[in-house]
Amino acid sequence: MTSAKSALITGVTGQDGAYLAKLLLEKGYAVSGLLARRSTDTLWRLRELGIADDVQLVDGDVADLASLIRAIRHSKADEIYNLAAQSFVGTSWQQPVLTAQVDGVGVINILEAVRLASPESRFYQASTSEMFGLIQAEKQDEKTPFYPRSPYGVAKLMGHWATVNYRESFGMHASSGILFNHESPLRGIEFVTRKVTDGVARIKLGKVKKLALGNIDAKRDWGFAGDYVKAMWLMLQQPEGDDYVIATGVTTTVRDMCELAFGHVGLDYRDHVEVDPRYMRPAEVDVLLGNAAKANNKLGWYPETSLKELISMMVEADLRRVSKE
Numbered sequence: 018m019t020s021a022k023s024a025l026i027t028g029v030t031g032q033d034g035a036y037l038a039k040l041l042l043e044k045g046y047a048v049s050g051l052l053a054r055r056s057t058d059t060l061w062r063l064r065e066l067g068i069a070d071d072v073q074l075v076d077g078d079v080a081d082l083a084s085l086i087r088a089i090r091h092s093k094a095d096e097i098y099n100l101a102a103q104s105f106v107g108t109s110w111q112q113p114v115l116t117a118q119v120d121g122v123g124v125i126n127i128l129e130a131v132r133l134a135s136p137e138s139r140f141y142q143a144s145t146s147e148m149f150g151l152i153q154a155e156k157q158d159e160k161t162p163f164y165p166r167s168p169y170g171v172a173k174l175m176g177h178w179a180t181v182n183y184r185e186s187f188g189m190h191a192s193s194g195i196l197f198n199h200e201s202p203l204r205g206i207e208f209v210t211r212k213v214t215d216g217v218a219r220i221k222l223g224k225v226k227k228l229a230l231g232n233i234d235a236k237r238d239w240g241f242a243g244d245y246v247k248a249m250w251l252m253l254q255q256p257e258g259d260d261y262v263i264a265t266g267v268t269t270t271v272r273d274m275c276e277l278a279f280g281h282v283g284l285d286y287r288d289h290v291e292v293d294p295r296y297m298r299p300a301e302v303d304v305l306l307g308n309a310a311k312a313n314n315k316l317g318w319y320p321e322t323s324l325k326e327l328i329s330m331m332v333e334a335d336l337r338r339v340s341k342e
């Protein structure tokens with residue numbers, strides 16, 4: 018399918034940004050990506066997907082309102098996807114102010130930039146199941162009350178409500194995607210699935226013997242990032258902005274995810290995983306389980322990849338990476 022549309026993605030160098038950029042390029046979009054200043058190279062994900070030369074990079078930072086206005090003017094984007102964040106929950110206790118500035122105030126910055134520079138553009142905000150935190154219903158949906166348990170969750174809640182408020186105040190086409198955990202071979206190494214699949218590869222290839230983890234009884238509703246970015250795009254194709262939960266409806270312990278990952282290469286996780294209190298969090302989200310019925314019915318969105326397929330894909334990618342080191 019071809020289209021003459023243009024899109025701007027903040028967080029284009031992250032896991033979701035890379036998959037979303039690929040999806041939009043395949044749909045014929047002109048894709049711009051906001052590139053935050055870093056001292057190291059952050060384009061590895063775009064390179065792995067073979068799209069580094071196809072995305073127009075624009076300098077900017079969500080903490081800098083003027084840079085966002087410039088990026089929006091420059092990209093002439095019909096659709097703006099705000100994926101930029103300090104996204105690691107663990108770090109949010111060490112850097113709560115930065116997390117609030119980027120994940121909370123940063124959303125207001127970009128909403129203001131859209132309102133000032135391109136009010137007709139459609140807007141997507143990357144909200145999160147972490148906002149449910151200490152869960153108030155067994156299965157969480159769009160009507161479940163929030164109870165964040167980390168500075169990250171608190172900041173994201175500000176971004177979520179700012180998105181709802183700009184939609185209601187100014188009639189903007191603004192949507193908040195409340196996405197449950199989603200993973201891929203492009204996941205950052207600090208998140209538990211990738212830490213495990215990288216660890217499995219290193220143990221299998223004889224580089225190390227043990228893997229230290231925190232709370233292995235925590236449960237998450239894990240899906241594949243490649244499936245989830247399709248939901249982001251579908252939200253912006255609707256006649257009105259809205260809020261949607263995106264989840265698989267299956268929850269699994271970290272322990273059982275380890276069993277899948279180690280089992281994929283014929284190992285028993287109990288011989289290798291050690292629990293280390295250093296990886297425990299000051300306040301934990303014990304369990305997340307989403308109900309994506311609204312997205313199923315209104316967007317026609319369904320997850321396409323099982324956890325077993327996802328973890329196998331990630332272990333295989335890490336085996337390839339580690340064997341090349």
Ligand code: NAP
Pocket residue numbers: 027028029030031032033034051052053055059077078079080099100101102103104105119143144145146195196197198199200205
């Ligand atoms: P990620 O891999 O950590 O990517 C985050 C992106 O944000 C990176 O491109 C990063 O740039 C960029 N960024 C950080 N601070 C910035 C700033 N001040 N200005 C501009 N860009 C900045 O995260 P992800 O997994 O792709 O997640 C994408 C979004 O969805 C995030 O907002 C996350 O909070 C949210 N979310 C994720 C999940 C999930 O399970 N993955 C679930 C729900 C919601 P650098 O590469 O330069 O650091």
Ligand code: GDD
Pocket residue numbers: 104105106107144145146147196197198199207208209210212229230231232233235236237271296297298301302305
């Ligand atoms: N990272 C990590 N490292 N987590 C561990 C470890 C470990 O060694 N051991 C156990 N865990 C547990 C965490 O305590 C948590 O309960 C669970 O594994 C998942 O941790 P992460 O993979 O770090 O993800 P998260 O659920 O905290 O946050 C992710 O999902 C959110 C959506 O619910 C991130 O992608 C957030 O940005 C996203 O919003």
